[in-house]
Amino acid sequence: MTKWLRVCLTAGLFLLYLPSANGQFLKKLGKKAQKAAERTVEQRVDEEASKTTDRALDSILEPGQGGPAESPVPQGGGDDPGAVNDGSAPTTGNGGSSPNAGGAGKASGSKRLEVYSKFDFVPGDETLFYEDFGDDFIGDFPARWNTNGGGEVVTFGDDSGKWLELVSGNRTYYIPDLNDLPEDYTIEFDMEVLGVGRGTSSSATLRVILDDNGGFEKGGNNVVAYIPLVQYTPGGIRVENRINSERTISNTVKLDIRENILNRPHISIAVNGERYRMYVDENKHIDIPRMIGPGAPMTHVKFQLDGVQDGKEKVFISNIKVAKGGEDLRRKLLAEGSISTNAILFDSGSANLQPTSMGVIRQISQVLQQEGGMSLQIVGHTDSDGDADANIDLSQARAESVKKALVDIYGIDAGRLSTLGKGESEPVAENSSPDGKAQNRRVEFIKQ
Structure with missing residues (x-):
């Protein structure tokens, strides 16, 4: 805190909080005692003002300095505030993830997806x-x-x-x-x-x-x-x-x-x-x-x-x-009539789109906007984790989520889009490794 700001605060707070009775009392004191009392009051006011103003300035000049307000609270580890789960605390399923996770991220919601509507990473x-x-x-x-x-x-x-x-x-x-x-x-x-x-x-x-x-x-x-x-x-x-x-x-x-x-x-x-x-x-x-x-x-x-x-x-x-890769999917869709991508991700075990998927969906919307007569079928696929029938339903719901993003965020006519869920029935890689499972969790776009 700068010296002039501290002096101003000291003077202002001293005048504000000094009762009139105390003022009369000080007037009756000898000059030496009065100065000593004033120094004591000034010191205390200065200390309190310094603390209060420093906190105020910190909140203005250093936003977020208190740490993440919504950080996950680690489990286990006794009194250690930075401790993480050492295995003694309960977890859900496979370390907290559920079948066909596709990665875990922030809450998805339509507002979050709209923020990513211009995201161009593919x-x-x-x-x-x-x-x-x-x-x-x-x-x-x-x-x-x-x-x-x-x-x-x-x-x-x-x-x-x-x-x-x-x-x-x-x-x-x-x-x-x-x-x-x-x-x-x-x-x-x-x-x-x-x-x-x-x-x-x-x-x-x-x-x-x-x-x-x-x-x-x-x-x-x-x-x-x-x-x-x-x-x-x-x-x-x-x-x-x-x-x-x-x-x-x-x-x-x-x-x-x-x-x-x-x-x-x-x-x-x-x-x-x-x-x-x-x-x-x-x-x-x-x-x-x-x-x-x-x-x-x-x-x-x-x-x-x-x-x-x-x-x-x-x-x-x-x-x-x-x-x-990271190629331009627009050119491939136009040239070949179909594309398959595992870059469209969903929240763990659900059909909620992760916002970072919008780079791919944005490119699909651009093709549909350019080719006004084109219709697409959106096909969802999962890995083999979990029940086969449940994976059919999940893949269908995920295809529907992609369609909804194209319609709601990019204004594509819903009548030009159909959906299909195939679950785990058409793997493109072995489901025995994280790499293979990631390849099998994918979405296809097929020109109709």
């Missing part, structure tokens, strides 16, 4: 790696990852499934078992933070690294995006790269994503040759056409957490998906 259509930690035990490090530090699979007391808790360290890496990335691909994941607030360091970041080295160090060709966790000031996303061991880009894009960070953000990255784009929730913040060197493709994805306070500030990731 995930790849061939899943290379999908991880919701559904096959891992709580408390273990996940089987399909590597690290040179720590970390464990945890769950919260909600329906968000399982998460990997990261350990902070600027030399600690988390590397999924994924090699040889193609030229065009997309990366998506959800992140959860607990304990961040006014005291969180400006150096606290979750780093997403694309690298040509699969080990615990950066190679000669890499791209790093630093997602800020700081709350007392807008952090901005820092991006760096190296091409043949030479840094060509190092910049911080100024923006304010503090509210997003506190509300389980969905991060989306699209790589098309040399071009690199990053989205936080529905907004695209990074779009660099020459981020990746020509002839120097990345081969590995890595995560790194640094700058957080051990035991107080926690970061988790889940629903990590890497997919080949």
Whole structure:
């Protein structure tokens, strides 16, 4: 607080709260006693005014500094406010997720979908790696990852499934078992933070690294995006790269994503040759056409957490998906008459669309708006988890949800759209792995 503001508050509050009787009393005191009493009152008023005004200024200048208002409350762990479920607290089903989860996200609702109506991120259509930690035990490090530090699979007391808790360290890496990335691909994941607030360091970041080295160090060709966790000031996303061991880009894009960070953000990255784009929730913040060197493709994805306070500030990731492609589905639908995509996601065990699915649905609407005589059949598919008859009903309901979004949000005539649910009857991959299940949970659009 500035000195002049504190002095003004002191004087104002002193005059406001000093009763007239006390004023008369002070007048009767000797000059020395009067000054001593005034100093005492002034000191107390100043202390209280300082505390009150600091809190007021914090609420104005540092919104959200108190931490997420609706963060999931971890279960287990005794009195530790940052403790997570260690397996002793009850969970639902497979770590809190239900059949055909398709990923867990924020509440969907029509209002949320409308916010994403201009979202233009389109995930790849061939899943290379999908991880919701559904096959891992709580408390273990996940089987399909590597690290040179720590970390464990945890769950919260909600329906968000399982998460990997990261350990902070600027030399600690988390590397999924994924090699040889193609030229065009997309990366998506959800992140959860607990304990961040006014005291969180400006150096606290979750780093997403694309690298040509699969080990615990950066190679000669890499791209790093630093997602800020700081709350007392807008952090901005820092991006760096190296091409043949030479840094060509190092910049911080100024923006304010503090509210997003506190509300389980969905991060989306699209790589098309040399071009690199990053989205936080529905907004695209990074779009660099020459981020990746020509002839120097990345081969590995890595995560790194640094700058957080051990035991107080926690970061988790889940629903990590890497997919080949990210092509323009509009051209494919027009050229081939049908497309199949597993990039349309729903809330766990339900037909509620996740907002990040709107990038694909928006492209479908653009085709229908351009081709006024075209009609489409929307076909829903699930994996084999759960009852077969229930999956038929679920896939039908999900197809109906896609139709409703096209009609309600993009104004497509409902008469041009029909729906069909096929459940688990037509798998395109084995249902024995998270990757295969993710491919089987899909939606088809077929020209009629």
